[in-house]
Amino acid sequence: MSTKEKTWWGVAGVAIVIYALFPIAWIVSLSFKAPSALNNGNFLPGAPTWENYSLILTGGASDLFLPALRNSFGICLIATAISCLLAMFAAYAIARLDFPGKKFILGTALAVAIFPVISIVTPLFNLWRNIGLYDTWPGLIIPYLSLTLPISIWTMSAFFREIPWEMEQAAQVDGATTWQAFRKVIVPLAAPGVFTTAIIAFFIAWNDFVYGISLTSTEAARPVPAALGLFSGASQFEDPTGAIAAAAVIVTIPVIVLVLLFQRRIVAGLTNGAVKG
Amino acid sequence: MASIEMKNIVKKYGDGFPAVNDVSLDIDEGEFMILVGPSGCGKSTLLRMIVGLEDITSGDMVIGGTRVNDKAPRERNLSMVFQNYALYPHLSVFENIAFPLRLAKVDDAEVQRRVNEAADVLELHEHLERKPANLSGGQRQRVAMGRAIVRQAEAFLFDEPLSNLDAKLRGQMRTEISRLQRRLGITTVYVTHDQTEAMTLGDRVCVLRKGKIQQVASPRELYEQPVNLFVAGFIGSPPMNFLPAQLEGSRLTTPFGDIELDERRAAAVAGRDLLLVGIRPEYFEDASLVDEAKRPLGSVFTARVDVTEWLGDSQFAYIPYEAPDEIRTQLRELSKELDSEELRTQAIVSIDATSRIREGRDAEFWLDSRKVHVFDPTTGDNLTRDADAGAELTRMAAEDRVEQVQSAEGEGISAA
Numbered sequence: 001m002s003t004k005e006k007t008w009w010g011v012a013g014v015a016i017v018i019y020a021l022f023p024i025a026w027i028v029s030l031s032f033k034a035p036s037a038l039n040n041g042n043f044l045p046g047a048p049t050w051e052n053y054s055l056i057l058t059g060g061a062s063d064l065f066l067p068a069l070r071n072s073f074g075i076c077l078i079a080t081a082i083s084c085l086l087a088m089f090a091a092y093a094i095a096r097l098d099f100p101g102k103k104f105i106l107g108t109a110l111a112v113a114i115f116p117v118i119s120i121v122t123p124l125f126n127l128w129r130n131i132g133l134y135d136t137w138p139g140l141i142i143p144y145l146s147l148t149l150p151i152s153i154w155t156m157s158a159f160f161r162e163i164p165w166e167m168e169q170a171a172q173v174d175g176a177t178t179w180q181a182f183r184k185v186i187v188p189l190a191a192p193g194v195f196t197t198a199i200i201a202f203f204i205a206w207n208d209f210v211y212g213i214s215l216t217s218t219e220a221a222r223p224v225p226a227a228l229g230l231f232s233g234a235s236q237f238e239d240p241t242g243a244i245a246a247a248a249v250i251v252t253i254p255v256i257v258l259v260l261l262f263q264r265r266i267v268a269g270l271t272n273g274a275v276k277g
Numbered sequence: 278m279a280s281i282e283m284k285n286i287v288k289k290y291g292d293g294f295p296a297v298n299d300v301s302l303d304i305d306e307g308e309f310m311i312l313v314g315p316s317g318c319g320k321s322t323l324l325r326m327i328v329g330l331e332d333i334t335s336g337d338m339v340i341g342g343t344r345v346n347d348k349a350p351r352e353r354n355l356s357m358v359f360q361n362y363a364l365y366p367h368l369s370v371f372e373n374i375a376f377p378l379r380l381a382k383v384d385d386a387e388v389q390r391r392v393n394e395a396a397d398v399l400e401l402h403e404h405l406e407r408k409p410a411n412l413s414g415g416q417r418q419r420v421a422m423g424r425a426i427v428r429q430a431e432a433f434l435f436d437e438p439l440s441n442l443d444a445k446l447r448g449q450m451r452t453e454i455s456r457l458q459r460r461l462g463i464t465t466v467y468v469t470h471d472q473t474e475a476m477t478l479g480d481r482v483c484v485l486r487k488g489k490i491q492q493v494a495s496p497r498e499l500y501e502q503p504v505n506l507f508v509a510g511f512i513g514s515p516p517m518n519f520l521p522a523q524l525e526g527s528r529l530t531t532p533f534g535d536i537e538l539d540e541r542r543a544a545a546v547a548g549r550d551l552l553l554v555g556i557r558p559e560y561f562e563d564a565s566l567v568d569e570a571k572r573p574l575g576s577v578f579t580a581r582v583d584v585t586e587w588l589g590d591s592q593f594a595y596i597p598y599e600a601p602d603e604i605r606t607q608l609r610e611l612s613k614e615l616d617s618e619e620l621r622t623q624a625i626v627s628i629d630a631t632s633r634i635r636e637g638r639d640a641e642f643w644l645d646s647r648k649v650h651v652f653d654p655t656t657g658d659n660l661t662r663d664a665d666a667g668a669e670l671t672r673m674a675a676e677d678r679v680e681q682v683q684s685a686e687g688e689g690i691s692a693a
Contacts, residue, residue, distance in 0.1 A: 031287075
């Protein structure tokens, strides 16, 4: 590649990065602005202030925000864990076993994934109210599973297919039961796939708004995205934009931490050296 | 250590195609048995049925006196080396080798001792802490063997273990496997399509074709007394030459002159018309280099040489010949089955490296007619096979083996 080409690639790359990061930078900037400075037209906050953060963490909005944060974490982690565990077994079966209806299961999973959330949320609302799941954690975990399971099954079965079947047969010959072969050989080898899937599933659950706002009514189960929509300013004449921006920054942090934490586990190619490559 | 007996083993897949068809084979305790054949002959399927990774459609698989048809692989106590090694990439070399012991819940000190013992045998000590990804092909192969020898298995099973190595390493590992087997004296079944491995490693070799056993015998017997065209063509490199021949009394007329048969062979082929004569490349020689004393034992003919290949220690000449159409199609089908593509009917003859025979010229060749075999072109049967001589060769090989195992054991004791 010539120097000229390299420069062009560099310039294009920087442009894309700026384009992608600009809204985030804007939100960060908004979160540090005082309410009076919100509409001053400057990109950078003239006098950075922690006012918005203290409002949502300790001030008037903390009653709304902190329980929501707790709910979001709890519900999303549980939904992710269940979905990963179920998807692991399902994906293993799909990748390894030959059973009737395999295509049907994969097809159904895809159909569920593309089914519009908005069309089922109203019946679900009525159903949940009748059976007492409305405004509870399980009331959100169950619909979140319907969002996360299909994609988890699809991603994990792709990972499981990559694992050479000989690994498992070798383990069986070495004296392992099917379960031992799965636990001691397949699961460690599939770990990068499991982590990748877990992160994707967590994001999907974490970002959900429609279920969160429709199936909850109090701080008993309301997740952060729904809570953000309910923020109000200090008075009814004041815009809550600053507080919302601060909350948005805070909920982005766990996602970034998660990716940084598992980045090294996600690297592909763990199966290098298993078989002659 | 155990014997393996197979009785009328059949493996049919879903579409009813028999991959293994009525195979009966007895493998003695401590014997090194090779399963060999062109691709798709069912040799790997047979091995996988022994180890339990493949269901048996019908027949009995008996290991060490117990029928194991319905036993899971882990209950059969066999160890296997896979073609692609199948090492566990998330475990160190030490843990890879220790894996079967860990599963058997052997205590830590014992695991240490036995893994170190295996590492000694395979010279893997400096690699024990490394991951398989950081090893070379040969080292990975040794780890796979280490995992096989670390526990006291009833038998070793090898599924083309050397086919992924380069030629030089393959030779080294081949002798290594042979030495290891003699030293441990453990029953071994080894699948390969490489005939060098088949000839050098095995006490006995089982040649398979389309799921059926063709011949089970010592390498020497296979080479000198093959049972049919297929075995004759498969064993030996370069392969045996098959020439069309007309029978007149005890004399065969071939494109390379007449061959006089001895009494026994003449009687065996009597009453037939068109025949195939099988002559190994080394039964030929440059006529000018043959001893006067040897000359009368064979016949001399003149032929035009198409190509010569000089390899330093040996030399091959290619001599094209004409064959009737029916023979030609027969030979083409045979070569297709043997995974090769014979485009023209030509004989490959081995001549002395010092021979001055050159391409494109007529030359005089001498043909040793004492060891030629005569085949029935339609059935492929070897009409002149001397079963007694063959059995004698295999008996001698068995004697040699007993002697080798005893001396290996003696060495083991003196080393300890």
